[in-house]
Amino acid sequence: MPRRLCETIVCLLVALIGVGTWLISPFAVVSGSMSPTLLGPHCEFTCEHCGTRNFRPLEAELPLDGRLSCRGCERTGPRAAELPVTPGDRLLVDRTAFAVRSPRRWEVAALRLPHEPSKIAVKRIVGLPGETVSLSGGELYIDGRREPRPAELAHLTLEKPRVPEPPTQWKLGGDEYFVLGDFPAVSDDSRLWQAGPGVAAQLLIGKPLIVHYPYRTLLWYGRPVHVPDVSSIRYIR
Ligand SMILES: [Zn+2]
Numbered sequence: 001m002p003r004r005l006c007e008t009i010v011c012l013l014v015a016l017i018g019v020g021t022w023l024i025s026p027f028a029v030v031s032g033s034m035s036p037t038l039l040g041p042h043c044e045f046t047c048e049h050c051g052t053r054n055f056r057p058l059e060a061e062l063p064l065d066g067r068l069s070c071r072g073c074e075r076t077g078p079r080a081a082e083l084p085v086t087p088g089d090r091l092l093v094d095r096t097a098f099a100v101r102s103p104r105r106w107e108v109a110a111l112r113l114p115h116e117p118s119k120i121a122v123k124r125i126v127g128l129p130g131e132t133v134s135l136s137g138g139e140l141y142i143d144g145r146r147e148p149r150p151a152e153l154a155h156l157t158l159e160k161p162r163v164p165e166p167p168t169q170w171k172l173g174g175d176e177y178f179v180l181g182d183f184p185a186v187s188d189d190s191r192l193w194q195a196g197p198g199v200a201a202q203l204l205i206g207k208p209l210i211v212h213y214p215y216r217t218l219l220w221y222g223r224p225v226h227v228p229d230v231s232s233i234r235y236i237r
């Protein structure tokens with residue numbers, strides 16, 4: 001093959017990989033704020049009574065006796081200290097999603113934090129530009145009317161345990177989105193930001209497509225080897 005053609009093919013391949021990585025970027029989930037939808041470093045156990053799989057973000061507060069309870073049947077489970085720590089999920093994020101359409105209510109988005117744009121977080125969009133958002137009794141209100149949750153999100157708590165006092169009503173600007181974590185007890189999100197609740201549209205990076213972590217640790221001649229755990233792959237709609 002002529003050298004020129006080889007060079008062209010190599011350049012094209014490099015460009016394709018570059019563009020591909022930009023369009024679909026990998027990110028690691030570093031906090032438990034979206035648990036149980038997306039997991040940061042966490043402990044997990046399967047309840048011996050009802051079979052529910054339970055996940056506990058590392059930053060969640062422990063009960064006094066250190067024992068975890070099952071979110072399915074509320075019975076007491078193992079001590080947190082006895083459980084190994086599982087690393088956080090890794091995501092592939094589609095950066096083109098919001099270039100072709102506007103973000104929708106209830107969808108999960110990767111974004112830059114407004115007060116710290118170098119940090120990337122994953123949150124759920126609940127308020128759209130121009131809306132007035134309020135949270136009361138674990139329910140979302142938009143412009144004063146209760147906004148029903150999709151059935152698949154019925155298990156989420158939209159309460160605000162870390163908001164000490166009012167205001168619990170927020171007015172969004174013309175290109176701002178209100179975002180919440182699925183695990184409000186540890187989530188740093190629109191409810192808490194001093195500079196205002198809104199995430200400007202330009203800070204929304206894209207939509208997580210695939211969760212492709214954690215790795216499973218195997219022993220290879222006595223050394224730990226991390227291989228992708230295919231059973232852990234989940235898709236986000
Ligand atoms: Zn249980």
